Amino acid sequence: MLYREAGQYKTSYQADQAVFPLLQDRVGLLVILFVAYVVIPLTGNDFLINAVMTPFLIFSLAAIGLNLLTGYTGLLSLGSGAFMGVGAYACYKLTTYFPDVNIIIWIVASGFVAALVGAIFGLPSLRIKGFYLAIATLAAQFFLEWSFTRVAWLYNHNVSGAIEVPQRTLFGVPITGPNATAETRYLIVLTIVVGMTWVASNIVHGRIGRMWMAVRDMDIAAELMGIRLLPTKLLAFAVSSFYCGVAGAMMVFLWYGGAESTVFSINQSFTILFMIIIGGLGSLLGAYLGAALIFVLPIVLRFVPPKLGIPVHAATVEHITFMIVGALIIFFLIVEPHGLARLWQIGKQKLRVWPFPY
Amino acid sequence: MRAPAAGDQAAREILLSMENVSLSFGGVNAISDVSFDIRKGEICAIIGPNGAGKTSMLNVINGFYTPRQGRITFKGVARAKMRPYEAAERGIARTFQNVALFRGMSALDNIMAGRTLKMKRGLLWQMLRYGPAMAEEVEHRRVAEEIIDFLHIKDIRKVQVGRLPYGLQKRVELGRALAMEPELLLLDEPMAGMNLEEKEDMSRFVLDVNQHFGTTIALIEHDMGVVMDLSDRVVVLDHGVKIADGTPDEVKSDRNVIDAYLGVAH
Structure with missing residues (x-):
């Protein structure tokens, strides 16, 4: 009734090729942006901003990165955690060598280092596919994680073996380090994530996105249509690793404030893979939904019952959280194997014809 | 029946020429010593019983298989080894x-994917999806x-192709090949599994493509009625060997062809 395309006529192909052809979608997007930019920084407390929203956005960005590779190009990767690490360590090295250059520039630039490393580890993808490629990317995961521990140059020979984030400012306002406020860091993360999501959406809706999906759906036919497989796959690896790298750099510089190599372990890779499987492969929205379900839901489950005055022991809550999240994942996979993004689409379709069934 | 005069046919320029092409997998000879030409603007049918090497022949033409020996000349340039994307770049499309x-x-995206080679804007413009990149997108849209119009698939352009019925999928696939604006279009059993009406539609599309766009077409088909009506020339393969080559009429009365299809009395 409210959500339908009736009366919205497209008079040009440009309008019809838009990412959000429907007015309602555009309004919804503006509302979300308004809430994210104005309502949350003004009304949210430190906990909401620092422990929920900032990491949620960072995980969403990493999930978008992996989704470009696995969901859009069909290449399964278990190295996303390591590529996040490449971004984090690259950013650390860059900002300690050149402390005067703005940290935001280095955060984005570290993505390029991750892209290069990702492209190198993507080389086997021409020959191997599916689970075997996943194992090949596992080599990247272990090798890089080993480097983060053993190559002392990467963490400037710190005795602790960890990287510590120095204070950096933007227009005199501290944005990294212990003195930066949660709001500032949140707004920077939000801006980077929004910008990169916009770019990702542009890429997947254009020629390159179609090439990726063509390779995913039928690589033989794609090649017979003039799509060169190796450059296309390597580009997917590079762009995907770029996103993961930026997410990793933000994770250390704008959230943790310091990290050891264990942050970028295989568990991180799996977490992100689960996010896109549950959120929806081949959907940018799915990356957000998956990150929300996997990362935010446990927090909600942990903190809402005490707020409601239900006295539960902390350890009990911890265990129950595991059980509920696990059950929900199974539930969603059975109800909709194509992820939450597909559920959302079905919901939209239903809304279109509501209140009638057809 | 659309059989042009024999003299007219000989005068036509040769687009693709296969000379003594052989292909084998291990010890099995899929194609042995086959030579034939495809001339510009004609519809050439490749027929033969199952396992005759027809699909292998198409795979050789568009570079998916590399022949063990033989020469393939396309548009006057001979090549030994060619990757499939090079074949596409040189103007060979297939279904x-x-x-x-x-x-x-979606059906539209499939057809747009067929335009990939014609689109030039790089990653930076694609990231912005603005200005030249958008203009290019609109131009190719x-x-x-036009192709969607031509194939009468307007109502399904935004439908995911996995959900379409078989006949329409075949049509979208033809559209995707046409989007490449090929000089040589290879159709591998375009009418397989279709009912009479769908076959008639598809035949009409094949003829229209040939006449409107001037595309040279090589097709494999098992429905002899379709083959005899559509094609200018028929090449018959049996067990990887060429046994006949000529106009539909000549081939129909060829002793070897009849033997291959009906068997030989011993």
Whole structure:
């Protein structure tokens, strides 16, 4: 009734090729942006901003990165955690060598280092596919994680073996380090994530996105249509690793404030893979939904019952959280194997014809 | 029946020429010593019983298989080894026996994917999806819409192709091949598994493509009625050997062809 395309006529192909052809979608997007930019920084407390929203956005960005590779190009990767690490360590090295250059520039630039490393580890993808490629990317995961521990140059020979984030400012306002406020860091993360999501959406809706999906759906036919497989796959690896790298750099510089190599372990890779499987492969929205379900839901489950005055022991809550999240994942996979993004689409379709069934 | 005069045919320029092409897998000879030409603007049918090497022949033409020996000359340039994307760049498009569409994409996106080679804007413009990149997108959308119009698939352009019925999938696949604006179009059993009406539609499209766009077509088909009506020339393969080559009429009365199809009395 409210959500339908009736009366919205497209008079040009440009309008019809838009990412959000429907007015309602555009309004919804503006509302979300308004809430994210104005309502949350003004009304949210430190906990909401620092422990929920900032990491949620960072995980969403990493999930978008992996989704470009696995969901859009069909290449399964278990190295996303390591590529996040490449971004984090690259950013650390860059900002300690050149402390005067703005940290935001280095955060984005570290993505390029991750892209290069990702492209190198993507080389086997021409020959191997599916689970075997996943194992090949596992080599990247272990090798890089080993480097983060053993190559002392990467963490400037710190005795602790960890990287510590120095204070950096933007227009005199501290944005990294212990003195930066949660709001500032949140707004920077939000801006980077929004910008990169916009770019990702542009890429997947254009020629390159179609090439990726063509390779995913039928690589033989794609090649017979003039799509060169190796450059296309390597580009997917590079762009995907770029996103993961930026997410990793933000994770250390704008959230943790310091990290050891264990942050970028295989568990991180799996977490992100689960996010896109549950959120929806081949959907940018799915990356957000998956990150929300996997990362935010446990927090909600942990903190809402005490707020409601239900006295539960902390350890009990911890265990129950595991059980509920696990059950929900199974539930969603059975109800909709194509992820939450597909559920959302079905919901939209239903809304279109509501209140009638057809 | 559309059989041009024999003199007219000989005068036509040769687009693709296969000379003594052989292909084998291990010890099995899929194609042995086959030579034939495809001339510009004609519809050439490749027929033969099952396992005759027809699909292998198409795979050799568009570079998916490399022949063990022989020379293939396309547009006057001989090549020994060619990758499939090079064949595409030089103007060879094809459809598949089992539909090989990009199932997760809409019909429109499939056809737009066929325009990939014609689109030039690089990653930076694609990231912005603005200015030249958008202009290019719109320009190719217009071409895609012409093809959609031509194939009468307007109502399904935004439907994911995996959900379409078989006949329409075949049509979208033809559209995707046409989007490449090929000089040589290879159709691998375009009418397989279709009912009479769908076959008639598809035949009409094949003829229209040939006449409107001047595309040279090589097709494999088992329906002899279709083959005899559509094609200017028929090449018959049996067990990887060429046994006949000529106009539909000549081939129909050829002793070897009849033997291959009906068997020989011993």
